[in-house]
Amino acid sequence: MSEDLTNLGVKAIRDGVAAGDFTAREVAEQFNAAVAGAAELNAFIVTTPEAALDAADRTDAKRAAGEDLGAMGGVPIGMKDLFATHDVQTTAASHILEGFKPQYESTVSQNLWNAGAGMLGKLNLDQFAMGSSNETSYFGNVSSPWRKEGSNAAMSPGGSSGGSSSAVAARIAPAATGTDTGGSIRQPAAFTGICGIKPTYGRCSRWGVVAFASSLDQAGPMARSVEDCAIMLGAMAGFDPKDATSLQMDVPDWEAALSSDLSGKRVGIPTEYRMEGTDQDILDSWEQGKAWLKDAGAEIVDISLPHTKYALPAYYIIAPAEASSNLARYDGVRYGLRDLPEGAGLQDMYAQTRASGFGDEVKRRILIGTYVLSAGFYDAYYTQAQKVRALVSQDYEKAWAKCDLILAPTTPTASFPLGSLNEDPLTMYLNDVFAVPASLAGLPAMSVPAGLNPDGLPLGLQLVGKAFDEQTVLNAGLAIQERAGFDHAPERWW
Template identity: 75%
Template sequence: MTDITDLGVAAIRDGVAAGTFSAVEVAEAFNANVAAAQDALNAFIVATPDHAIAAAKTIDAKRAAGEALGPMGGVPIGMKDLFTTNGVQTTAASHILEGFVPQYESTVSQKLWDAGAGLLGKLNLDQFAMGSSNESSHFGSVVSPWRRPGSNAPLTAGGSSGGSSAAIAARLVPAATGTDTGGSIRQPAAYTGTTGIKPTYGRCSRWGVVAYASSLDQAGAMARDVTDCAILLESMAGFDPKDATSLNLPVPDWTAALSGDLKGKKVGIPKEYRVEGMPAEIEAIWEQGIAWLKDAGAEVVEVSLPHTQYALATYYIIAPAEASSNLARYDGVRYGLRDLPDGAGLQDMYAATRADGFGAEVKRRILIGTYVLSAGFYDAYYTKAQKVRALISQDFTKAFEQVDVLLTPTAPSAAFALGESNEDPIAMYLNDVFTVPASLAGLPAMSVPAGLDAQGLPLGLQIIGRPLDEQGVLNAGLAIEGRAAFAAKPEKWW
């Protein structure tokens, strides 16, 4: 029999429902993997084996009583530690929130528990979701389960959802939640040979999700394959009156409508994404993806997104500006860390708490954000960036008059070693060059594993869709998945 931990969401759910194995057996198997890998991979900030077992016992009891188990019945998952979880520490991988135990549940996590899922633990991430390599976490870097042949150098699992991607790739969880502000689901998925989708902005509630940049943050699904992502996303999505940006629309049955047949569909290839210095392997996998979509029946059309070159600069003005505002709430007064030097006044307490509680990357982005929002520079930077954002969104609107989806690389390279890009923040920010434009426009986008580079490391392809067309994105992803037949997984060393 296949090891339970090699099964994905659909297989586990269906196996539990059929009585092939119990939900408790599933939870115990994944709990064991989580415990065995923690010292080596550092994917979890908090493991919650008791929560996983309790949820599993509830599902087994429901099955015994002949009750419906729910779309995620018996599936234990990992929760990115950006989602508040009632009674379980939520830190956003920061020191300033270390020890904070919410007394409420985020909307997304509650929906998943209501669907029958169980909690294996809270997953590590870049601090406040600010990063592309999961090296800014107060709790230490996540280490990818992948390695270069003949090398023990630890590789990044991507960021900010690096704990989620590493845990899925290493078979510690069958699926996990992620959040994506500028690529934080898609890039880690590409680096670890996993699948991840960021839905249209507003599809998933942001209530109870620790905020980074409110006009960009969006929860999404990460799993082994496209079908599992669709199942997870259906349970996560839906209108929430507690979130003013939540879309009051029904959640489609994406799973039932999945189809890899793209006859009659047009796929756009943005010419601006052929950036100077693009590695030959990235170019080659992109061309292979184009061939796969043609084979699936799609017509391929070159399109232009002329403002693409300004997307990264625009993002790194808008996102830090919103972060500067959002992170002002962490002041040592209401919750979290309080650093109160002897004889200190209120201002001293603010300064000491924030200096001690925030990491270097978070401080950098707060400073950038505060600068671009300041009286002398608001119009020169922030207002201008918002105008460019509107132009980037218009580019996509015009492109989607010609095509149904866009195909691009997910990241400009395979995973790099931890520490390789730490000295140059700009080099780190360039990892988001292909993912940021879709985030600025609020579009659905996903990464699907497409192959391996010369060193045996995963490479991903990105599909970007029209607003609310998650189905089109998932279907194109399924077409690639079926043809790529990506079955590689990291050799176990942990």
């Protein structure tokens, strides 16, 4: 087949396969070839070309039999290597889980396979999802397919879902799963010029997803269009009795209800988001975003989220505290790495396994988390951070009296060269400053591409909605997408 199917997104592939314009196998073969030809991006830790072909053949057989193909029928996707996949290595990009092949499937990935999707492979990420640049993976840095104009410097694809964002932007996967704890879907989506939505906390099951911070982690889709995100989120979401935090609610048909008409909607602009250190290009795109939403029929109103400046420090207490608890299970006893020096006892094995298995950033966060949970500091740090979290949530509740959704930048800057922030973890953490508040409050939030900066790098706009109201977020994203007309693609260098 002469047509390049790798330029198609989820909806176009699904509908094309259903109409018989091409077969699911043809789609899978082209994407498998694209993945194999993009090794320089280092987006995948493991590739599973046979799994993609097997799923495609099942879809083609269903079509031949006149059966329903499912919401994702014929669409091969990338799976972030945080989701357990049956008998396929699942590492969370850490040496401590290298070689681990789960004998079970995560609920989200199983939902996607049930909807007709196939797996191209397991995508690289920051180790245990801890990072904002995809430089903490044991399996090496992921490169963004984007480059600054006039430069060959490798750029960050964002993190932690950097393998996902890089693969989708490079058109080696039409879509990918991501997880978002404090911006790990939205920030990489903004850096690479794609769409990504973190749904309301509890919309997507966390069962079978390697845990970072359990009260914050949430799975979501990453794709090149708002429509594709709506389709994929519908396939991923749903109640799961195996996850105690799962929402026992019906999954709306977000795709069917998509509308870019925002008449009667009020869009809040938080005054506290005009932060020092934010690029002027970002502020300019924010102004443009307001104009686009106004053009779509929305009313723009000023709001206040007064505890915004405390959100990031609170997040970097709560998330490491939960991580230090969650990561205690990696001890070298049951699965994964075991580093047992000759003549060593049990405590030595624990210490050696964790010292050699965890990377520096993971160790840093475990140490911070263990410190803030220790007897003398629990009330001074962890309890106070939880109080701040409650205040951040209250800010949003008060804001909803004035508006239906919030428009803000996704990130304070465009992408940066790999290695440029490694010596300064605090500057790296500031990448999440606009994304973290919605995570603390468990609200749905999306990043959509808004244009390019003068260096030719993508910029993203963020939309935050009320709990359970993904539809308004998606609709506003569609309104921006239609007006931005973002059809830029990175120039191939890999």
